[in-house]
Amino acid sequence: MKIKIANFFILTIILVTLTWVTLILENTPEALSYPPAVGILGRSKNCLFCHPNNGPWKDDKKTIIDIIDKETRQSLMQADRSFLIPVKRNQAKTILTVIGRSKDDKEQTPYRNAWLYVDPKTIGSSSLSKFAPGWDVNLPISCRIVGDTLTGFEGAKITVLPMTIRPTDAAQDAELDLQVMLTKGESIKGNAKKGMVGSYFERKVKLKVIE
Incomplete structure (x- = not known):
């Protein structure tokens, strides 16, 4: 008899716990997506879902957004300011993401730059990776304090960081947004629209598989 009562008590505890867990999960609002988590915790398509575009760095002419081939040191920018990155299948290529402001900029210097490469087609998918499917990548997202140097950008207030990509057998040509x-x-904390000023920019990046 005591065993039956004990079993009934344990079963009741389990059922009550499961009921509470279900209620909590069903009533939890969608998690907000903070950079560099665009599209991972929710369906936010870019940084502006959480952060305001209220910074003083609006002038495109003084804003530096460039992608450099690390080996050749050549810019991969096209005439329309998009970028084309050709890579041989199953071979790795390292590029440098360069972001900042020109040396003649009169505005206050940004303290930190944030960026991410995201395939917009992956927003809303269950995959944690928002890079192009079939492409290996080691650093598609980052936040970095301004103060790096690079030949060709002398005096500019920039961040520079390498990213290595490799098209696998499953890779196809793809188009990314560089946010x-x-x-x-x-x-x-809890209100990313307050406390920080920022200026948002976006560029198109085309990945090309070379056979």
């Missing part, structure tokens, strides 16, 4: 924010200050 960039120049920022200063710190966001308030």
Whole structure:
């Protein structure tokens, strides 16, 4: 008899716990997506879902957004300011993402640059990777304090960071959005629209598989 009562008590505890867990999960609002988590925790398509575009760095002519082939040191920018990255299948290529402001900029210098490469077709998918499917990548997202140097950008206020990509057997040509924010200050936890100023930019990046 005591065993039956104990079993009934344990079963009741389990059922009550499962009921509470179900209620919590069903009533939890969609998680907000903070960079560099665009499209991972929710369906937000870019940084502006959480952060304001209120920074002073609006002038495209003084804004530096470039992708450099690390081996040749040549820019991969096209005439329309998009980027074309050709890569031989199953071979790795390292590029440098260069972001910042020109040396003659009179505005206050951004403190931190944030950027991510995202395939818009992957937004809303269950995959944690938002890079182009079939492409290996080691650093598609980053946040970095301004102060790097690079030949050809002397005096500019920039960040520079390498990213290596490799098209696997499953890779196809793809088009990415390079989302960039120049920022200063710190966001308030729980309300990313306050405390930090930032200017948002976006560029198209085309990945080309060379057979």
